[in-house]
Amino acid sequence: MPEKILLTSKEIERALARIAHEIVEKNKGAEDVVLVGMRTRGVPLAKRIAEIIEGFEGIPTPVGALDISLHRDDISPSELRPANPSLTDIPISIADRRVILVDDVLYTGRSIRAAMDALMDLGRPKTIQLAVLIDRGHRELPIRADYVGKNIPSSKDEEIQVQLQEVDGVDKVVIESLANKQLAPGN
Numbered sequence: 001m002p003e004k005i006l007l008t009s010k011e012i013e014r015a016l017a018r019i020a021h022e023i024v025e026k027n028k029g030a031e032d033v034v035l036v037g038m039r040t041r042g043v044p045l046a047k048r049i050a051e052i053i054e055g056f057e058g059i060p061t062p063v064g065a066l067d068i069s070l071h072r073d074d075i076s077p078s079e080l081r082p083a084n085p086s087l088t089d090i091p092i093s094i095a096d097r098r099v100i101l102v103d104d105v106l107y108t109g110r111s112i113r114a115a116m117d118a119l120m121d122l123g124r125p126k127t128i129q130l131a132v133l134i135d136r137g138h139r140e141l142p143i144r145a146d147y148v149g150k151n152i153p154s155s156k157d158e159e160i161q162v163q164l165q166e167v168d169g170v171d172k173v174v175i176e177s178l179a180n181k182q183l184a185p186g187n
Helices: 009-026 042-057 110-122 178-183
Strands: 004-007 033-038 063-066 098-106 127-135 147-151 158-163 172-177
Touching: 004 009, 004 127, 004 147, 009 042, 009 127, 009 147, 009 172, 033 042, 033 110, 042 063, 042 098, 042 127, 063 110, 098 110, 098 158, 110 127, 127 158, 172 178
Parallel strands: 033 063, 033 098, 098 127, 127 147
Antiparallel strands: 004 172, 158 172
16 A cells, blocks of 8 residues: 555644644633643644634633653663653643643554653653554553544555645644565665
């Protein structure tokens, strides 16, 4: 299966606008909401959602970036690299706030578990909610998103790639067979 486009730039925009409205509705406003994007693509998604919320609520929503590398369970302790404190940057205390964790793709749930551990190291939020652009299923942990841009059932031999203007120079979501990717020339 060649690369197939699942979401266009316009569809990503619409999904993020819906997520932003749902966040404000569920939290009865945005006064004590903090958006925390997971590195790498969760950060620009969180910033976009914050801009949308500010557009209709009229108040800025703080946005932070979270590095989960020290909390991952798929890396052996010998492979861990020293923490880079500049990769986690949250401009205000998360204590007693409603933290919306933002990521691009929810798959096994292991990254989200690591992110929650990393957040708890920084303080005790009132709540932690999860917003993802894509939920592809295949959970290994009992984690679900509160806000989902699009549910895309996929097989384990497929890869979903979120490409964002801020990181990749283009906005789109694609799915590709891992088998085809391995057979491609130059790989």
